[in-house]
Amino acid sequence: MKRLVSLFALFLLIGVVNPAFAQSILRDAESEALLADMSRDLIRAANLSPANVRIVLINDPSINAFVAGGQAVYIHSGLIDAASSANEVQGVIAHELGHVTGGHVPLQDRMAKGATAITILSLLLGAAAVAAGSPDAGLGLMQLGQRAALGNFLAFSRAQEATTDAAGVKYLAGAGISGRGMLDFFKKLQQQEYRYGIKRGSDTSYVISHPLSGERIATLTADLQGAPAWSKPNDPALEARFKRVQAKLRGYVADPKDTLRKYPETDQTVPARYARAYAYHLSGYPQQAAGEAAALVKAEPDNPYFLELEGQILLESGKVREAIPPLREATARTNYQPLIATTFGHALLATEDAALLPEAERVLRQSVARDRENPFAWYQLGMLYERKGDSARAALATAERSSMTGEIGRALASGQAAMAGLPQGSPDWIRAQDIVMASQGMLQDRKKK
Known part of the structure; x- marks a missing residue:
């Protein structure tokens, strides 16, 4: 009996607690800049301020996105990997902004408390029946309460998702962004459902937290196609940036062997070189990694993110002095973007040259002033002050x-x-x-x- 209570309490906890703080956040200047540019018009269409809304990248291979309270949208790396375009990701962001404006996290918390109350009552009644000598009746009461609690909670969640879909359609239209990506991504999710046998009328269709993707497609298609921006082509510059960030992310989070199979040496495109540079670097081939980074810088000498990569590879390969020029230039070209500036400050400290301490202090203090939520920057600043006594x-x-x-x-x-x-x-x-x-x-x- 005690074990059953503990197991079901754990199930409820997993169902309602958001995993945002149990997973690692990926910080990357280029990715954050892209996500900010992709979402800015959507945020404004939702009557929110881009200065207050954060799009946060989570290191998780599953295809998912969520909100966890406040004005932050969390996107799994697996979703970026699965998307075919930036427009698809914009459709997901539009949907998640609907959760933000709808205040759904506090509502979900209240609903979860109600579900817990139903469960506790059924457990108490069941325990009383077991104590009275009717174990079968007691277990039946427990199971009935569990099903009622879970059913109510999931039905509430599905209703929330349907409302949020409608809000996402509205925000896409208000931002002048085509809804093709939203439909295309729902079709991807539909294929996942088919793969796992989730379909209308099946037992599993009643124990999922979202409406079936086919139903969502049928409900939203007319509204999305009726919007003025439906036939608007995707922004080619934004899509090109997305392909680079997607490849970069794959190179960083995926198994290097998988990355090198996906982006063989015969592929000389910028995204392929980007992915291979990270894959080589992570798998311990500094010369190959440096070669790919050098080729990227040669192709686009003024690209600060390529300069950042070149400097990072040199720094982590022990060539500290050689890392300084590209990192200094990358920092300057991004107007001291905090993440890039932190790497530059780290390189300055790594030279162990006292003459560079004043520049390192200036760079690192500016970095934490603009982004206080960077533990590595505070660590570097602490080291600097230790050296200064x-x-x-x-x-x-x-x-x-x-x-x-x-x-x-x-x-x-x-x-x-x-x-x-x-x-x-x-x-x-x-x-x-x-x-x-x-x-x-x-x-x-x-x-x-």
Whole structure:
């Protein structure tokens, strides 16, 4: 009985808790710039501000996207890999923005609590029946409650998805973006359903959280085709950028052997070279990786992302001094984009040249000022302050990084050390105090739980 209760409680937890923080986030300057450009008009069509909405890439091979509260849309790397065009991904983003504007995460939480209440009641009644000497009746009550709770929750989820589809159609039309990609992606999902035997009238059709893709296609086709932008061709520049980022992502997350089979040496296109550069680099062939990166830079000498790649490969291959020029140029050409600037700052520190410390400090401080949610940048800044003998600010950088990575004990201790060494009332001292207070609150919450 105790085991059954525990197992079903775990099932409910998996069903309602979003996996956003259990998976690794992929940070890449080029990918983030592309996703921002792809989604900007959609965000505005949803009456949201592009400055407040984030499109976050998750390292997960499954074909999925989700929201987890707030104004963030999470997209799995598997979805980017499966998409045939940027327009398909725009269709997915439009749909997910419907979840954001509809406030569906809080609604789902309330529905999940209701489902849990039904389940607990059925478990209590079932346990009472078992204790009274009717084990079969008790198990029947438990199963009935579980089915009712799950059925209510999934029906609610399917209704949400249908509403969100309609919102996505509206946002595509408002942004002047064709809905062909949305339909094409639903057709991909439909093929997945066929593969796993999910179809109308089957038992599985009642235990899924989304309407069947065929139903969604039938419902949305007329509205999508009736929009003025239906026949509008895809933006060729955007699609070319998408193919590059897609290849780059494949080279980074896939098994290098699979990447090299998909992009053989005979393929001399830019996306193929991009994928191979990462595959070679990850599999320990620095010369081949550097060769592909050099070919990319030769083809487009002013492309900051190719310069970034060239510098990164040189840096991680131990050629630190040679990495400095391309990384410096990439940083300048992107107006000190924080992720690229962090790699540049790392390279400057890696030279162990004291004369380069002032430039490294300027670059890294600017990086964290524009993007505070980068643990690696705080780590590099902490190393810099250690070398300068500024232990208080090194401790503050460690506190910043630790609070981001969930190391609450270290964040608290480092924040207290920073406060002890910084001028009281200074901006850095106040920031250290904020981290200390937040860490103490989180530790107290943990003790209560």
